Amino acid sequence: MIILFVVLPLIVAGVLPLVGKVSRRVLPDLLANTTLLFLLVYAAVAGRALIAGGPILQQMPWLGETVNIRLALDGFSLFMLMAVSLVGLAASLFAIDYMEHYGAKANFYALYLVMIAGMNGLVLASDLFGVYIFLEVAAVASYALVAFGLGHDELEAAFKYLMLSVAASAFIVAAIAIIFGMTGSLDFAAVAAALKELNAGPVLGIATAFFLLGFGLKAALVPFHAWLPDAHPSAPAPISAVLSGLLIKVSGVYAMTRIFLNVFGLTPALSTVLLWLGAVSMVVAALLALGQKDMKRMLAYSSISQVGYVVLGIGIGTPLGIAGGLFHLFNHALAKGLLFLTSGSVQQATGTRDMDEMGGLAKRMPVTAATNLIGALSIAGVPPLNGFWSKLLIIVALVQAGHPVFAVIAVLVSVLTLWYYLLMQRKAFFGQLNEKWAAVKEAPFWMTASTVLLALLCLGVGILFASTVSTWIQPAADVLADGIHAVTGSWGF
Amino acid sequence: MILQTALLIGMVLFSVLAIALKDLLKSAIALAVSSLLLGIIFFRMNAPYAGVFEISVVAGLITVLFVLTIALTKSGDEVRESRLVNWAFPAVFIVFLVIDALVMKSLLGQVPALASGAETGAFGDVLWKGRTLDLVGQIAVILAGVFAVLALFRKRDKHD
Numbered sequence: 001m002i003i004l005f006v007v008l009p010l011i012v013a014g015v016l017p018l019v020g021k022v023s024r025r026v027l028p029d030l031l032a033n034t035t036l037l038f039l040l041v042y043a044a045v046a047g048r049a050l051i052a053g054g055p056i057l058q059q060m061p062w063l064g065e066t067v068n069i070r071l072a073l074d075g076f077s078l079f080m081l082m083a084v085s086l087v088g089l090a091a092s093l094f095a096i097d098y099m100e101h102y103g104a105k106a107n108f109y110a111l112y113l114v115m116i117a118g119m120n121g122l123v124l125a126s127d128l129f130g131v132y133i134f135l136e137v138a139a140v141a142s143y144a145l146v147a148f149g150l151g152h153d154e155l156e157a158a159f160k161y162l163m164l165s166v167a168a169s170a171f172i173v174a175a176i177a178i179i180f181g182m183t184g185s186l187d188f189a190a191v192a193a194a195l196k197e198l199n200a201g202p203v204l205g206i207a208t209a210f211f212l213l214g215f216g217l218k219a220a221l222v223p224f225h226a227w228l229p230d231a232h233p234s235a236p237a238p239i240s241a242v243l244s245g246l247l248i249k250v251s252g253v254y255a256m257t258r259i260f261l262n263v264f265g266l267t268p269a270l271s272t273v274l275l276w277l278g279a280v281s282m283v284v285a286a287l288l289a290l291g292q293k294d295m296k297r298m299l300a301y302s303s304i305s306q307v308g309y310v311v312l313g314i315g316i317g318t319p320l321g322i323a324g325g326l327f328h329l330f331n332h333a334l335a336k337g338l339l340f341l342t343s344g345s346v347q348q349a350t351g352t353r354d355m356d357e358m359g360g361l362a363k364r365m366p367v368t369a370a371t372n373l374i375g376a377l378s379i380a381g382v383p384p385l386n387g388f389w390s391k392l393l394i395i396v397a398l399v400q401a402g403h404p405v406f407a408v409i410a411v412l413v414s415v416l417t418l419w420y421y422l423l424m425q426r427k428a429f430f431g432q433l434n435e436k437w438a439a440v441k442e443a444p445f446w447m448t449a450s451t452v453l454l455a456l457l458c459l460g461v462g463i464l465f466a467s468t469v470s471t472w473i474q475p476a477a478d479v480l481a482d483g484i485h486a487v488t489g490s491w492g493f
Numbered sequence: 494m495i496l497q498t499a500l501l502i503g504m505v506l507f508s509v510l511a512i513a514l515k516d517l518l519k520s521a522i523a524l525a526v527s528s529l530l531l532g533i534i535f536f537r538m539n540a541p542y543a544g545v546f547e548i549s550v551v552a553g554l555i556t557v558l559f560v561l562t563i564a565l566t567k568s569g570d571e572v573r574e575s576r577l578v579n580w581a582f583p584a585v586f587i588v589f590l591v592i593d594a595l596v597m598k599s600l601l602g603q604v605p606a607l608a609s610g611a612e613t614g615a616f617g618d619v620l621w622k623g624r625t626l627d628l629v630g631q632i633a634v635i636l637a638g639v640f641a642v643l644a645l646f647r648k649r650d651k652h653d
Binding site for chain 1: 622623624625626627629630631632633634636637638640641643644645647
């Protein structure tokens with residue numbers, strides 16, 4: 001019943017506003033978090049068994065009639081489902097305490113679950129238009145969630161995000177229309193088979209360019225990144241965590257990778273474009289992050305830089321490069337989710353995001369400081385944390401594939417990353433305690449618990465990296481490395 | 494062919510007007526006219542359902558919503574745009590037209606006539622049986638929209 005990943009959050013979202021009339025806090029908290037916990041357990045326990053015999057495809061009956069609800073679950077989608085459920089649950093646990101002062105908690109959870117349903121639907125979709133429609137589901141919910149605080153900055157950021165996101169959607173729809181015009185189909189398998197026979201160079205080139213623009217905007221790759229440093233910091237902390245940790249990866253990187261590698265097939269030219277896009281994003285965003293005073297804004301720029309690593313890894317196109325890219329996607333989701341949550345704890349305790357005003361907070365918030373340090377070191381790629389291994393895989397893959405220059409850039413950006421994260425750690429948590437914060441207390445239970453959960457995961461995945469890679473990452477990388485055979489071979493109905 | 498070209502040019506012109514006009518009411522009406530022309534083009538290209546939806550929803554319903562919203566705003570809230578915006582749009586538009594004129598004709602020749610795949614069929618069949626997952630997506634989008642309105646227009650009381 002893989003449709004549960006889409007339908008269950010939608011149903012719960014539908015009843016939440018009604019439940020909110022009865023109980024303002026406890027029931028919505030319980031209902032939303034239980035739903036996400038259930039999805040996580042289901043993905044973790046049943047997922048591997050489901051795809052043990054190859055990808056599964058389900059065609060659902062609807063009210064007793066056979067209709068065309070086709071969902072596909074393979075190694076790649078299962079891996080993404082795991083990432084979505086894991087970070088989604090952590091952020092939603094954090095929201096139990098954090099969203100108290102925003103009000104309208106039931107509505108918040110309803111929007112949140114619709115966003116999760118959109119991401120899950122996108123990951124399970126087996127045709128191009130399905131990808132588009134679930135991308136919009138997640139996007140529409142996320143516009144509202146960015147603006148949830150209703151302040152001037154939030155509304156402005158949400159509007160900017162909306163405008164650029166709509167442009168992205170327009171390019172994606174245009175590309176889908178071109179593909180449909182050429183092949184007469186939207187189904188991944190049928191499109192991949194038809195394109196192979198059609199040999200439509202220039203038209204396919206236009207479609208590829210449109211997809212690159214659209215998904216590049218969604219993934220906030222430089223030069224399409226202008227919206228992200230406004231939108232992500234303005235959102236409430238759990239939403240920032242999900243936007244940076246998951247949404248840009250699902251609606252940008254996942255969709256782009258699935259279509260380019262499994263439907264179009266990765267050509268050398270496309271591989272070069274992806275390598276350059278990744279490298280430019282890495283470097284430019286890391287330099288921009290270095291100059292930030294606003295804690296969440298620095299994290300937002302760092303997200304762009306790290307998505308650059310992911311695209312760089314996948315762009316290599318070799319099995320090792322793809323595995324490295326996907327592993328980094330997962331690690332960044334955990335670590336950046338964690339960092340946005342800790343920044344939320346700090347913002348709630350001090351009322352500011354300006355790092356110059358902070359200082360010495362480690363004395364007042366030891367757990368938050370420690371978890372923040374783990375997240376920062378993980379993203380910077382310090383062993384034995386998880387981020388180290390994924391960056392190592394990407395760099396080794398770059399050298400193996402004969403791109404030593406990109407490998408050197410990746411190492412240098414990693415040093416830069418360590419630099420700005422240590423700067424953040426020093427300004428915010430270390431040093432003399434600023435007297436203003438003498439009365440600051442550690443964050444409430446659920447906020448601390450969810451950051452500790454993510455920090456432990458960063459540590460655990462780092463130590464058990466070999467088994468994580470072989471259990472979750474390798475099956476996903478295999479699907480992508482298989483190219484169009486992955487969908488034309490076994491995805492037929 | 495001449496009628497078709499005239500319709501297309503008219504659609505582009507009214508779209509440009511919708512962006513360029515400073516008066517919101519006129520802009521909304523220009524958008525409606527542009528969408529009406531698009532609807533007629535849909536009819537002439539054997540896509541009657543697309544035409545019906547375009548005219549009734551986009552040209553009709555959405556224009557009514559726009560006009561209602563504009564009627565609720567107060568005059569005097571002038572928004573100043575930077576000069577960049579004033580020349581950026583025409584510049585981009587001209588560049589687009591040039592690229593269009595140079596590239597599109599040869600490109601269009603290469604697009605094969607719409608292949609008839611498994612997804613063609615009667616309109617109702619396609620919508621309800623062929624694209625059922627999209628309907629689930631539609632429900633989700635509508636839910637997201639409703640919750641967004643509920644959340645963004647909520648009353649903010651101090652204790653909640």
